[in-house]
Amino acid sequence: MQMNEYKPLIVAFCCNWCSYAGADLAGNNRLNYPADVKIIRVPCSCRVNPMFILRAFQRGADGVIICGCHPGDCHYTSGNYYTRRRMAMLFSMLDYLGIEKERTRVEWVSAAEGAKFAATMNDFAEKVAALGENKRLEDLRCKR
Amino acid sequence: MQRIGVFVCWCGSNIAGTVDVQAVSDALKNEPGVVFSTNYQYMCSQAGQDMIIQAVKEHNLTGIVVCSCSPRMHEATFRRTAQAAGLNPYMVEIANIREQCSWVHKDIPIGTEKAIILGKAAVAKVNLNTPLTPGESPVTKRALVIGGGIAGIQTALDIADAGFPVDIVEKKPTIGGKMAQLDKTFPTLDCAACILTPKMVDVAQNGKIRIFSYSEVTDVKGFVGNFDVTIKKNARYVKEDICTGCGACVEKCPMKKVPNEFNLGMDNRSAIYIPFAQAVPKVATIDPNACNMLKNGKCGLCARVCAAGAIDYTQKDEYIEEKYGAIVVATGFNPISMDKFDEFAYNQSKDVITSLEFERLTNAAGPTAGKLLRPSDGKHPHTIVFVQCVGSRCDACAEKGKEYCSKICCMYTAKHAMLTRDKYPDTDVYVFYIDVRTPGKNFDEFYRRAVEEYGVHYVKGMVGKVVPEGDKLKVQASDLLSNKQLHIDADLVVLAAAIEPDKSARPLATMLTASMDTNDFFTEAHPKLRPVESPTAGVFLSGACQGPKDIPETVSQAGAAASKVIGLLAKDKLTGNPCIAHSNELMCNGCSSCERVCPYGAITYEDKEFRMPDRTTLVRRIAVVNPAVCQGCGACTVACPSGAMDLHGFASGQIMAEVDAICK
Ligand SMILES: Cc1cc2nc3c(=O)[nH]c(=O)nc-3n(C[C@H](O)[C@H](O)[C@H](O)COP(=O)(O)OP(=O)(O)OC[C@H]3O[C@@H](n4cnc5c(N)ncnc54)[C@H](O)[C@@H]3O)c2cc1C
Ligand code: SF4
Ligand code: SF4
Ligand code: FES
Numbered sequence: 001m002q003m004n005e006y007k008p009l010i011v012a013f014c015c016n017w018c019s020y021a022g023a024d025l026a027g028n029n030r031l032n033y034p035a036d037v038k039i040i041r042v043p044c045s046c047r048v049n050p051m052f053i054l055r056a057f058q059r060g061a062d063g064v065i066i067c068g069c070h071p072g073d074c075h076y077t078s079g080n081y082y083t084r085r086r087m088a089m090l091f092s093m094l095d096y097l098g099i100e101k102e103r104t105r106v107e108w109v110s111a112a113e114g115a116k117f118a119a120t121m122n123d124f125a126e127k128v129a130a131l132g133e134n135k136r137l138e139d140l141r142c143k144r
Numbered sequence: 145m146q147r148i149g150v151f152v153c154w155c156g157s158n159i160a161g162t163v164d165v166q167a168v169s170d171a172l173k174n175e176p177g178v179v180f181s182t183n184y185q186y187m188c189s190q191a192g193q194d195m196i197i198q199a200v201k202e203h204n205l206t207g208i209v210v211c212s213c214s215p216r217m218h219e220a221t222f223r224r225t226a227q228a229a230g231l232n233p234y235m236v237e238i239a240n241i242r243e244q245c246s247w248v249h250k251d252i253p254i255g256t257e258k259a260i261i262l263g264k265a266a267v268a269k270v271n272l273n274t275p276l277t278p279g280e281s282p283v284t285k286r287a288l289v290i291g292g293g294i295a296g297i298q299t300a301l302d303i304a305d306a307g308f309p310v311d312i313v314e315k316k317p318t319i320g321g322k323m324a325q326l327d328k329t330f331p332t333l334d335c336a337a338c339i340l341t342p343k344m345v346d347v348a349q350n351g352k353i354r355i356f357s358y359s360e361v362t363d364v365k366g367f368v369g370n371f372d373v374t375i376k377k378n379a380r381y382v383k384e385d386i387c388t389g390c391g392a393c394v395e396k397c398p399m400k401k402v403p404n405e406f407n408l409g410m411d412n413r414s415a416i417y418i419p420f421a422q423a424v425p426k427v428a429t430i431d432p433n434a435c436n437m438l439k440n441g442k443c444g445l446c447a448r449v450c451a452a453g454a455i456d457y458t459q460k461d462e463y464i465e466e467k468y469g470a471i472v473v474a475t476g477f478n479p480i481s482m483d484k485f486d487e488f489a490y491n492q493s494k495d496v497i498t499s500l501e502f503e504r505l506t507n508a509a510g511p512t513a514g515k516l517l518r519p520s521d522g523k524h525p526h527t528i529v530f531v532q533c534v535g536s537r538c539d540a541c542a543e544k545g546k547e548y549c550s551k552i553c554c555m556y557t558a559k560h561a562m563l564t565r566d567k568y569p570d571t572d573v574y575v576f577y578i579d580v581r582t583p584g585k586n587f588d589e590f591y592r593r594a595v596e597e598y599g600v601h602y603v604k605g606m607v608g609k610v611v612p613e614g615d616k617l618k619v620q621a622s623d624l625l626s627n628k629q630l631h632i633d634a635d636l637v638v639l640a641a642a643i644e645p646d647k648s649a650r651p652l653a654t655m656l657t658a659s660m661d662t663n664d665f666f667t668e669a670h671p672k673l674r675p676v677e678s679p680t681a682g683v684f685l686s687g688a689c690q691g692p693k694d695i696p697e698t699v700s701q702a703g704a705a706a707s708k709v710i711g712l713l714a715k716d717k718l719t720g721n722p723c724i725a726h727s728n729e730l731m732c733n734g735c736s737s738c739e740r741v742c743p744y745g746a747i748t749y750e751d752k753e754f755r756m757p758d759r760t761t762l763v764r765r766i767a768v769v770n771p772a773v774c775q776g777c778g779a780c781t782v783a784c785p786s787g788a789m790d791l792h793g794f795a796s797g798q799i800m801a802e803v804d805a806i807c808k
Contacts, residue, residue, distance in 0.1 A: 009807060014808075023244055030247055038265070052799055
């Protein structure tokens, strides 16, 4: 029973032009997803520095998801291609460090895909919750 | 230390219904930097804004956090409020507690807890905000229109009418686009040439408009108000300013067997040609692939017959560089290729044609001088089958056709059917359709006339196969309403081919950094509210390049695009977005990593002298961001290995602070 009480902490980086608008649309359409998901707005998915993700995990995040425009649709034409490449590398490194691949994700959500946004967050939160708490970077955690 | 005021909005019951707003403003009171925190029914109302202004003055606030609806909704509003209160508008952050909280979570304690966390993140960010001032840039008061169809023509005329100079770049030898090829136009049946050619003449005679025909755009640099464009004028081997368009050369040219693209290959033209009688500019062009003189130096007849001395076999492509304040894309559309539609025997029989070919066959200036004759044997067709939606609304056959509705085919097919029955009442005309879509003004009346007055046989169903047999085309089709198989011996089959954007549109979009949808139609900045602007500032959309359109819609969009351009060119200065990148010259090692990822070429390098502690000087290469070119994507900030590059408004420190606040 205790296990069911566990709520994962999920940080979602959303690009301003597509995914953040997609999240707004999910809101407009009153599509539920867990409150565990907290969104940080960035201009483009390519603004997400691997540093931010490491920091989130150090501070106790259980999952980090980056959402951007669909390939070819980035407001800045190519930002999301950088994201895809950078994150592929970062995520496999994190996996090596013991942060399971299921805890990290890059997803393309357009401004029209409110339903996809909600579905993605539901699915991601469920997968992360199934893995349980993320303790891997605790020793590196910069305690205040 | 910042003095922050927090303003929590109820949004009536939109937020207050699932978030305990009092608890949120109470909780945020204790956050670092916060000196004032309150909540109110409608923060965006005049009373709400006055409350903010009052609080800024009373509590000497330096930063503002509004916990409210999405920043996409009211960020601009609250920035103006801050400005009215004497603060820098960029000292405002919004915590989105409506779309991303109260509307998606039903439970009050859960919603409240999340709203507090989002508020804390915004407070943490504002603590690190710095005042930002947008840069100003001048506006070049000239517009460029790419594409000279009816869309480009109308846009150019409207802009010129407002007093601004306009250049049209058209890749074909003449402007006019598809409309110049049409015969009569639905729903009024006025002749296309009669309404188009006067406009083409207006363009030619307008002192504010320059036409670069047979030309293309090869490079676009710069940004809204200040585009640097390279235009390639292809060599036409005829001096444009001297040629009078008399046509003597065309007559004498011995190379007469070149397929005439204007008539879609249904007749021939000579190697030197003028596309049609009312071409603008009315200037001859030599086709270098057909001209004997250009291919192997033999002939030279046209130069001899040209009284004006306009022929120049040594002409070279010319590159012109010009500055523009605004760019309008009007590159239009083309019917898709029928090569993949073997079932209709388009490549097997000359008597299976597309609708655009049909337009030429009924056009008085076309290959048959307007007589409807079969391309194969020049005989009158007595049974004609029109097939609608060839390659349109194709889910299953997406690799052959298009998933979307081409929108214009129902109407032009009704037009073709009606005109045929009108001119040749002895012909039997069948139209096969999936649905007949006639939502425009006077459109349904038009279609019903085709059925009721002109006796066109409309059959709901798809044609399965067309088999050429002797001089007939055996059409096998199904009638879905009576559930019967039909076999029709037709003399002519006309395919309403789906339409697609011009193939040159995608490379152009890349040059312009304008976005496109998966079908290569240009996307608008907002599908409802900004339908003629592209997401790239200063680039506007006109006509069928944005989506299938008929002429009335094209013309109204063209006018709308022109009015947006006029609004832009009427300004003397533009204020930019201050949320842009900047590099710390002390940390930058000039490695070029940032330059390589910048999609806009905003980063350049300069050698800068640094005074060293031992009084020597050191010259180092450092990155410099052009504030007018940078769009603020942030790609460079992540690429920078030395941490020198950062982004105003979304600084690494600010985002880290948000992460910390959320993960606390
Ligand atoms: C068979 C048929 C019948 C039709 N009948 C009717 C009708 O009866 N009534 C009606 O309202 N509508 C009709 N239409 C629709 C009508 O043709 C279009 O609405 C109209 O032509 C759209 O104009 P446009 O300027 O956007 O595009 P276009 O006419 O395609 O013009 C685009 C122009 O841009 C040029 N261009 C393209 N790419 C570049 C580039 N990279 N650089 C420079 N120039 C470029 C092209 O050469 C062309 O001149 C019909 C269409 C078809 C196919
Ligand atoms: S933020 Fe984007 S546009 Fe600006 S300099 Fe960096 S990469 Fe170029
Ligand atoms: S990537 Fe960083 S260090 Fe390299 S040139 Fe750009 S700003 Fe300088
Ligand atoms: S703007 Fe959305 S991914 Fe670049």
